[in-house]
Amino acid sequence: MPSYVAFRKLGSGGFGEVWLCKRKEDGKVFAKKKLLPGLGEDSTRRFREEVRLLHRLDHPNVVKVVGLHLQEAPYWYVMPRYQHTLRDVLRTMQGDGDRIAKVYGSILDAIEYTHGEGVIHRDLKPENVLMNSDDDLVVTDFGLGRVLDSASTRHTITGYPMGTPLYMAPEQMANAKNADERSDIYSLGRLLLELHVGELASTATDTSSLDPGVAMVIDKCTRTNPDKRYQTVADLKQAWHYVSGTVAATSPHEELTKLIAQFSARASVSPEHAERILEILTQFRTDADLVHEAVMQLPPLAARLMLGASKEDMRELIASFAGHVTSQGWGFSYTDKIAAQCRTLYEALTDYHIRADLVVCVLDLGVGHNRFHVMDIAETLMELKREVGESLAIAERLKAASPSLREWVKERVSRSKLHPSILAVLAD
Numbered sequence: 309m310p311s312y313v314a315f316r317k318l319g320s321g322g323f324g325e326v327w328l329c330k331r332k333e334d335g336k337v338f339a340k341k342k343l344l345p346g347l348g349e350d351s352t353r354r355f356r357e358e359v360r361l362l363h364r365l366d367h368p369n370v371v372k373v374v375g376l377h378l379q380e381a382p383y384w385y386v387m388p389r390y391q392h393t394l395r396d397v398l399r400t401m402q403g404d405g406d407r408i409a410k411v412y413g414s415i416l417d418a419i420e421y422t423h424g425e426g427v428i429h430r431d432l433k434p435e436n437v438l439m440n441s442d443d444d445l446v447v448t449d450f451g452l453g454r455v456l457d458s459a460s461t462r463h464t465i466t467g468y469p470m471g472t473p474l475y476m477a478p479e480q481m482a483n484a485k486n487a488d489e490r491s492d493i494y495s496l497g498r499l500l501l502e503l504h505v506g507e508l509a510s511t512a513t514d515t516s517s518l519d520p521g522v523a524m525v526i527d528k529c530t531r532t533n534p535d536k537r538y539q540t541v542a543d544l545k546q547a548w549h550y551v552s553g554t555v556a557a558t559s560p561h562e563e564l565t566k567l568i569a570q571f572s573a574r575a576s577v578s579p580e581h582a583e584r585i586l587e588i589l590t591q592f593r594t595d596a597d598l599v600h601e602a603v604m605q606l607p608p609l610a611a612r613l614m615l616g617a618s619k620e621d622m623r624e625l626i627a628s629f630a631g632h633v634t635s636q637g638w639g640f641s642y643t644d645k646i647a648a649q650c651r652t653l654y655e656a657l658t659d660y661h662i663r664a665d666l667v668v669c670v671l672d673l674g675v676g677h678n679r680f681h682v683m684d685i686a687e688t689l690m691e692l693k694r695e696v697g698e699s700l701a702i703a704e705r706l707k708a709a710s711p712s713l714r715e716w717v718k719e720r721v722s723r724s725k726l727h728p729s730i731l732a733v734l735a736d
Contacts, residue, residue, distance in 0.1 A: 310375055312386050314340050323351055329386065331375075338374060342384040352383065358450050359385045361427060369418035371438065371448040390438035390446070398434060401503060408503045409552040410442050416548065418447040419496065420541040423489050430487050432495035433475045434502065474498065474508045478532050490534040493544055497529020497537075521551035521591045528587070536617070543580075547587065560588050560595075564602050571610040582613030590621050596632040603629040604649050608656035615657055626653070626662045630669035640679055647673060647682040654689065663694075664701035668709060675716050683720070690717060691725040699727030706733045 314327035318339065329340040343355045356378050362385070363373040375386035394411070401407050415437060419429065429436075429450060439445040477494035479486040502508050504518055513530045515523035525547050531537050538544040567585050570577050585602070592598050603625070606614075615622045633646055650666045650673075657663065667689045674682030690702075706714055717726075718734045726734075 312338065312340055312375055314342075320344075323347060323355070328389065331386075337389050338386045339389045340384055340386050342382055345381060352381075355383055359383075361450055365422060365425060365427070367418060367421040369414045369446055370422060371446040387448070388446075391440050392438075393435050394437035394439060394445070395434035397439065398502065398507060402506055405552065407442055408500075411437075411439075411445065412500060412503060412548065413545075413552075414445055415447060415499070416496070416541055416545050419492055420545060422447075422450075423492070423541055428487060428489055428492050429495075430480065430484070430491065431472055431475075432492055432499060433472050434499065474511060477534065479534055488534070489541070490537050490539065493529050493537050493541065494534075496541070496544065497526045500529070501526050519551075520593070524587060524590055525551055539580075551591070560592050561598060561601075564588055564598070568602065568605045568607070568610065571607040572605070577609070579613045579617065582610045583617040585610060586614040586617050586621055586625070589625055590618075593624065593628055596628070599625065599628055600632050603653075604646070606649075606653065608652060611653055611656045615659060615662070619659060622657075623659065623661050623665075626657075626665050630665045633669055634672040634676065638673075638677065640677070640681075643673055643677050643679045643682050646670075647685045651685055651689065660695070660698040660701045663698050664705050667702055668705040668713075671713055671717070672709065675713055683716075687720055690721045693725075694727075696727065696729075700729050703727070703729040703733045706730065707736075 311332040312329040313332060314329040316328040318326045318328060320326070324344055325342050327340045327342065329338050330336065331338060343352065359373060359376055359378060362371060363376065366372075371387050373385050373387060377384050401411070415432075419432070422429065427450065429447065431449060432447070436447060436449040437445055438448050473481070475495040475498045477487065477491040480491045480494075498508065498513070500522070501513060501515065504522060505514075513526065515526050518526070525544070528547070529537055529544065538547065564585060567581055570581060585606075589599055589602055611622075614625075638646065647670045650670045654663050654666045657666075667686070670682060670689060671686040673679070674684075674686045706717065714734055717730075723731060
């Protein structure tokens with residue numbers, strides 16, 4: 309059995325110390341992690357579990373155990389030596405998309421592998437990524453990790469820091485036993501945020517200054533409800549590859565066409581399919597033609613699932629669509645198609661703001677194109693019996709509309725079927 313001689317302490321924490329050591333047989337330098345003595349049975353058990361867990365993992369981006377001593381105190385294990393942590397180089401990576409893509413991709417590979425082995429980390433942060441270079445890094449410190457569905461490793465220790473608050477998912481904050489793969493995905497989102505904006509100072513996740521695609525990935529990773537996050541690292545990786553351009557992919561138009569066709573054909577579809585449609589359209593929301601074409605093809609089921617995935621993103625999408633529709637010139641037959649799709653989406657979606665945008669969109673389309681068929685649809689939509697909230701939303705949009713639109717409503721729509729809030733706007 310190889311012998312290791314420790315010669316310089318690199319650091320220490322509440323439970324252990326890390327030393328540089330040499331292997332006697334060849335003089336090669338490693339890092340040796342030792343459990344401090346006298347910490348009690350729980351700490352000893354947790355340390356031994358960490359080492360055994362690491363010893364069975366085999367991935368180039370997961371730290372390797374090259375030597376261990378667990379039979380009796382002092383307990384320790386030996387791993388390769390790394391020059392620094394990700395924390396040490398964070399500042400040098402800001403703004404460098406290629407470096408971030410490479411490093412983050414390796415971290416995703418590591419966590420996808422450990423999840424596949426049934427192991428979650430529960431304490432992902434820059435300090436736990438060891439590096440020699442952007443091409444040579446490993447995830448380490450699985451001291452809080454546990455094997456999924458293993459009752460023997462679900463225990464917690466009073467006072468034991470079950471994660472780091474700046475990176476910890478809400479459900480993990482509430483109870484460490486609630487952590488699962490999606491808790492690691494939350495931490496991966498926070499880590500990606502830090503790679504782009506620099507050292508985190510609070511638990512707030514502000515992505516307003518970032519590229520929309522990167523912001524979309526981070527926002528989805530860090531949603532409060534774990535059911536609304538990426539459900540697997542594989543899903544996160546796919547989205548990240550699209551955003552970072554690290555793999556060849558079909559064009560957004562091709563992917564949208566395929567996904568929408570699945571709904572139209574009533575093929576095997578799921579909320580994840582609809583969420584992917586919304587993700588693509590959110591990422592490329594400045595491409596008015598792409599958004600227009602996609603919304604014109606949206607089946608009701610896809611639209612409802614997209615609204616369920618993110619009300620805010622769906623509101624922005626429909627508002628963008630309506631703005632584009634009413635700023636263009638269309639042939640009569642196509643205005644009829646637009647009005648019909650708006651009515652279909654109105655019936656499929658229950659959100660007041662979206663419904664108001666669709667109603668006023670049809671109204672503007674009909675009046676602006678002097679298309680009587682579209683005006684008939686607008687009149688029908690205006691006279692529907694509706695909730696007060698929806699009437700208030702329509703009133704707000706009419707207030708910002710042209711005088712000709714308000715005049716048309718006054719002349720054409722029965723006053724008895726309009727809410728007082730709308731009548732007040734028309735009177736003004």
